[in-house]
Amino acid sequence: MKVEAKAVLTGTHFLDGDQACCEGALAAGANFAAGYPITPSTEIVERFASRIPTVGGLFLQMEDELASSIAILGAAWAGAKAFTVTSGPGFSLMMEHIGYAAMTETPCVFVDVQRGGPSTGLPTLPGQGDMMQARWGSHGDYEIIALCPNSPQECFDLMIDAFNLSEQYRTPVMFMMDECVGHMTEKVVIPAADDIKIFPRRYTSLPPGEYQPFRPGPDAIPEMVKAGEGYRIHVTGLTHDEQGYPAMDWRSQGKLVKRLVEKLRRNAGNIVRYEERNAEDAEVIVVAYGITSRVALRALQMAREEGIKAGLHRPIVVWPFPEQRIRELAERVKAFVVVEMNYGQMVYEVERCAAERARALLVPHGGGTVHEPEEILEAIREAAR
Amino acid sequence: MSEAAAAKQPINPVEPFLRADRMPHIWCPGCGIGTTVNCFARALVESKLPLDKVVVVSGIGCTGRVAGYMRLDSFHTTHGRAIPFATGLKLADPNLTVVVYSGDGDLIAIGGNHFIHAARRNVDLKVICVNNFIYGMTGGQVGPTTPVGALATTSPYGCFERPFNLPYLAESSGAVYVARWTAFHVRHVARSMVEVFNKKGFCFIEIIAPCPTLYQRRNRLGDGLDTMRYYKQKSVIKNGASTKDLELSLQGEIIVGKFVDVERPTLKQTMDLQLQQALGSRYAGWGGR
Numbered sequence: 304m305k306v307e308a309k310a311v312l313t314g315t316h317f318l319d320g321d322q323a324c325c326e327g328a329l330a331a332g333a334n335f336a337a338g339y340p341i342t343p344s345t346e347i348v349e350r351f352a353s354r355i356p357t358v359g360g361l362f363l364q365m366e367d368e369l370a371s372s373i374a375i376l377g378a379a380w381a382g383a384k385a386f387t388v389t390s391g392p393g394f395s396l397m398m399e400h401i402g403y404a405a406m407t408e409t410p411c412v413f414v415d416v417q418r419g420g421p422s423t424g425l426p427t428l429p430g431q432g433d434m435m436q437a438r439w440g441s442h443g444d445y446e447i448i449a450l451c452p453n454s455p456q457e458c459f460d461l462m463i464d465a466f467n468l469s470e471q472y473r474t475p476v477m478f479m480m481d482e483c484v485g486h487m488t489e490k491v492v493i494p495a496a497d498d499i500k501i502f503p504r505r506y507t508s509l510p511p512g513e514y515q516p517f518r519p520g521p522d523a524i525p526e527m528v529k530a531g532e533g534y535r536i537h538v539t540g541l542t543h544d545e546q547g548y549p550a551m552d553w554r555s556q557g558k559l560v561k562r563l564v565e566k567l568r569r570n571a572g573n574i575v576r577y578e579e580r581n582a583e584d585a586e587v588i589v590v591a592y593g594i595t596s597r598v599a600l601r602a603l604q605m606a607r608e609e610g611i612k613a614g615l616h617r618p619i620v621v622w623p624f625p626e627q628r629i630r631e632l633a634e635r636v637k638a639f640v641v642v643e644m645n646y647g648q649m650v651y652e653v654e655r656c657a658a659e660r661a662r663a664l665l666v667p668h669g670g671g672t673v674h675e676p677e678e679i680l681e682a683i684r685e686a687a688r
Numbered sequence: 689m690s691e692a693a694a695a696k697q698p699i700n701p702v703e704p705f706l707r708a709d710r711m712p713h714i715w716c717p718g719c720g721i722g723t724t725v726n727c728f729a730r731a732l733v734e735s736k737l738p739l740d741k742v743v744v745v746s747g748i749g750c751t752g753r754v755a756g757y758m759r760l761d762s763f764h765t766t767h768g769r770a771i772p773f774a775t776g777l778k779l780a781d782p783n784l785t786v787v788v789y790s791g792d793g794d795l796i797a798i799g800g801n802h803f804i805h806a807a808r809r810n811v812d813l814k815v816i817c818v819n820n821f822i823y824g825m826t827g828g829q830v831g832p833t834t835p836v837g838a839l840a841t842t843s844p845y846g847c848f849e850r851p852f853n854l855p856y857l858a859e860s861s862g863a864v865y866v867a868r869w870t871a872f873h874v875r876h877v878a879r880s881m882v883e884v885f886n887k888k889g890f891c892f893i894e895i896i897a898p899c900p901t902l903y904q905r906r907n908r909l910g911d912g913l914d915t916m917r918y919y920k921q922k923s924v925i926k927n928g929a930s931t932k933d934l935e936l937s938l939q940g941e942i943i944v945g946k947f948v949d950v951e952r953p954t955l956k957q958t959m960d961l962q963l964q965q966a967l968g969s970r971y972a973g974w975g976g977r
Contacts, residue, residue, distance in 0.1 A: 308970055334974070335780055337772075356963045359972035361779060366805040370772035373765060377745070377776030380763065381784065385776070403766050530761040530777060531784045533740040537707070537756055539764035548710060549756060549764075 308357040311496040318491045320484040321346035323455040324414060325354065326491070327462025328386055330499055333412075334360025335383035337374040339367055339393060342426045343482040344416035347388045368393035372400035376409045380538065382504075382529040384466060386412035391420045394433055395440075402441030403540045404475035405563060408517070408525060410504065412465045414478040416485040417593075417644075419670035429482035430670030431593055431644035437477040438622050444560055446567035448574060449477035449622035451592045455489045461619070467502035468574065472567060473524050479621065481644065483594035483673060511535065517559075518545040523566040571623040578617045581607070585614030587686040588632050590653050591642040592618050594673055599642050602679035611687045613640075621649065629656035638662040638686035642679050644670045662686065702729035705739075707759050714753055718904075718912020720871035720897025721751050721818050725758070727874050728789070728816070731881030742785045745774040747799060750824040750899075751791035751817075768798030771806045774813050779974075782956055785814070785885065792819040792833040796852055800832070807861035807890045809955040814884045815892045819854065820899035828902030835938040839906045856931040858892040859948050865891035866931060866948035871898060872919035873944060880946060889954050896942060909939065 310329045318326065325347045328336070334355065338348040352362040360383070365371040368389055375385035389397060394415045404411055419425030420432045437449045448468050452458045462478060469476040507514050507526035516536045517525050525545075528534045541549040542556045550559075567574070581603065582588060591599040596617040606613040616632065616639075618625055629652070632639075638661050641650040650665045657663055666682045668674050706729070715721050732739065739760060746755035748767035755762035765773045770788045778786040788795070795803055795817050806813060822840055823829040830840035833854065834847040855866045865887055867880040877895055884891035898904055898915035909915065918939065927945040934943050953961070963971045 308972070335776070337776065356967055357970045357972055359974060361959070361974050363775070363779065365772060365775075366801050369769060370775075370802055370805070373769045373773045374776035376765075377763070377773035377778075378780035379776075381777045381780035383776075383780040385780075399766055400769070529781070530743045530763075531741050531781055535740075535759055535761055537762045537764070539756060540766060541764065548707075 307354070310358045311499065312493050313495050314493055316491045316493060317488060318455050319346070319486055319488045320452065320455045320458040320480060321416065321486065322350055323458040323491045324462050324478070324480065324485075325350040326493060327459040328412070328466070329354060329358060330459070330493065330496070331384065331463040331466035332501055333384045333386055333466065334358070335375065335378040335385040336387065337363045337365050337371040337378070337385070338388045339365055339371050341390045341393045343418055343485050344388045344390045344414065346485070347414060347416070368396035369400070372397035372413070373403065375411050376400060376404055376407070379409045379411050380530050384410070386414060388414040388416070390416045390418050391424060391430070391433060392422070394436065398436070398440040401447070401475050402443055402445065405441065405445040405447070406540050407538050408473040408563075409475070410469040410473055412462070412469055412476050412478055414480065417479065417481040425671050427482070428671040429594060429644060429673065431481055431595065432648070432670060434479065434621060434643070434645065434648045437479055444564065446564050447477060447622050448472065448474060448567065448620065449479050451479045451619060451621045452484055453593050453596045453617070454484065455487060455491045457619075458484065459491050459493060463499060467500070470502045470504055472570065473505065473527065474567065477622070479593070481593045515545045516547045517543060519562055523562050523569065567623060572627070574620055574623055575625045575628070576620040577625050577628060578615075578619060580615040582614035582616060582632070585612050586637045587611060587613040587640060587683050588616050588636050589613060589640045589642060589679065589683065590616050590618070590649065592621055592649065595642050595644055598673045598676060599679055601676040602683060605676060605680045606683045609684070611683055613683050613687070618649075624649075624652045624656070626656045629653055630658070633657040633660040636661050638664060640664050640666060640679065640682045640686050642666045642674060644668045644673070701733065702726055705729035705732055705759055707757055710757055713757055715750060716901045718898060718900035718915075719750070720820065720895070720912075721754065723871045723874060724816070724818055724877060724895050724897060725754055727877040728881060731878045731885065734878070735882045735885040737785055737885055741783060742787065743777060744787050744789050745770045745777065746788070747790040747794035748825070749791040749794045751789065752794055754789040768794055769802065770794065771799060771802040771813065771815070775806055775811050778812055779956065786812070787814045787816065789816045790818075791824070792817055792821070792854070793823045793831045796854065796857070797832045804857070804861040807858055807863045807892070810862055810864060810889045810952055812888050812954045812956060813890055815890065816881070817854065817892065817894050818897050819894050820897050820903055822899050822903040824899045824902055828906060835936055837938045838903070851936065853931070853935045854894045855892070855934050855947050859931045862890065862952070863892045863948060864889035864950050864952050867892070867946040868894040868896070868934065869944050870896040870919040870923055870942060872916050872923070876944070883949070889952060907938070
């Protein structure tokens with residue numbers, strides 16, 4: 304590969320999702336990545352390792368995913384924009400540090416290129432079985448943001464959004480690709496650097512002495528500093544007060560955890576994002592995300608040809624889940640058809656929001672390949688009856 | 689009062705280095721960790737390091753709480769992962785002096801993989817390991833440093849596993865500075881700390897320290913004072929000794945000293961060199977070279 308010294312490769316390219324994800328990170332200003340090789344995500348860090356020395360930054364291949372997932376947090380506290388990349392087994396190993404990042408409000412991005420699981424599963428083939436793990440995988444109580452691209456173009460675009468959201472809300476952001484999207488090659492248009500909006504880190508303007516590292520601003524989010532600037536901060540994964548000091552009592556726990564949850568719940572309306580097709584008149588709404596949403600489009604076309612009014616709802620931001628929109632749709636559709644490459648994960652969210660006002664039919668798949676459009680069509684037919 | 693002025697006060701010269709608003713600390717009477725912190729603060733005074741650039745990173749456990757008591761930028765991370773956190777921190781800002789301060793269980797059991805790899809790569813970290821032979825925070829369980837025959841809650845009939853010889857592990861993994869002292873050797877500990885503050889590369893200081901509550905008491909070895917007597921009587925200073933010969937046994941001889949002090953390029957230096965050779969002027973570098 305020819306090594307380009309620019310962070311933003313403005314122009315039209317033919318890239319796979321993994322490569323586009325890397326370019327999105329670079330365009331977002333990422334200058335630090337740590338990772339451990341794992342199929343099917345490795346191409347992202349291979350490209351980053353090749354690109355970053357001329358752009359300015361560094362890649363570290365760590366000894367395991369435990370190390371990768373906390374090296375990025377150390378780097379973030381030294382001022383870097385940092386991310387790590389993995390797939391199922393590695394994602395499982397990273398869970399503790401997703402919680403640590405949430406607790407310490409460290410901006411960072413975790414990329415999971417999903418493959419068939421559980422365990423070693425299908426290393427080279429797709430799955431969508433990590434969706435609930437992305438939401439609930441670390442112990443304790445927290446909210447999370449997760450994005451789910453369905454094309455190489457979105458791998459680029461949404462990676463920038465992932466970094467921006469992590470900075471804006473000071474939270475780890477999950478980037479939930481799948482093997483198909485990661486290895487699918489398509490046109491990717493990279494805009495001019497000036498046209499890319501970057502949310503800057505929320506550095507404080509207060510001097511040491513007045514600054515408290517975990518005192519929330521009006522939007523419940525605290526300002527940040529880097530190590531080495533004289534603020535003498537303390538950062539801990541223990542329950543802590545606004546000064547960052549451990550506070551081992553139920554009141555401090557309630558105050559902190561409530562804020563960590565509220566800062567995202569209160570802003571869910573601003574974070575949620577979805578795409579809909581033919582939803583206006585739809586009696587049946589297919590809910591699908593990632594590669595599955597593209598297979599679903601074919602089934603929707605077939606359904607329309609049969610005269611069934613079917614539409615698509617595709618969560619782009621999967622966490623927070625588009626609760627409000629699913630509630631609205633549930634008021635007027637006959638049923639939802641939830642298509643996912645697992646045996647039922649996001650379908651629980653659809654059922655919860657539909658609250659029995661509309662049925663939710665699951666079209667499951669164990670992974671390893673994508674659904675057949677006919678399987679989805681069959682469910683659409685049943686939903687329309 | 690400036691730190692330098694405060695440091696000259698005869699009453700408590702280390703106070704400016706402590707978060708006094710966090711006292712009292714959690715450590716038991718007779719525990720050796722506080723002694724090492726005192727040495728650390730004295731070494732900071734003596735080394736004249738710019739304190740705003742000194743960062744302490746700890747894992748989990750009794751020694752893991754050191755970070756929280758130092759009036760420095762300090763990170764209390766997850767169990768076993770202080771070293772990879774510190775690696776990210778140091779490489780992202782090479783101007784920081786990064787000290788990893790943690791216990792034997794944290795650094796060598798759950799964190800053992802990171803320990804050997806950071807030493808192999810010669811990450812510029814100062815690793816201070818307080819070795820009390822036991823898991824203190826969780827109530828006195830056996831660990832990879834517990835001497836054969838010693839009682840612990842999870843080795844109620846005596847430990848039957850061979851423990852790590854930490855200086856040997858550190859040297860063979862690639863550490864450029866390796867020393868071992870006990871909590872009795874306060875001046876030596878402070879001197880070693882000053883030396884590593886002024887040295888580049890993966891530096892390792894093992895400090896053998898009492899856990900009177902859980903290790904000494906269960907093994908009927910007396911209190912903290914008795915342990916100091918043991919350290920005084922049974923430790924032998926052998927600077928430059930082969931690290932192969934430093935195995936410890938229950939109440940046996942403790943060989944202490946500075947065993948390794950060599951020069952080797954750090955990870956940052958080898959990285960910069962390789963990338964400069966490969967990319968020439970196109971290498972953008974990072975964080976100063």
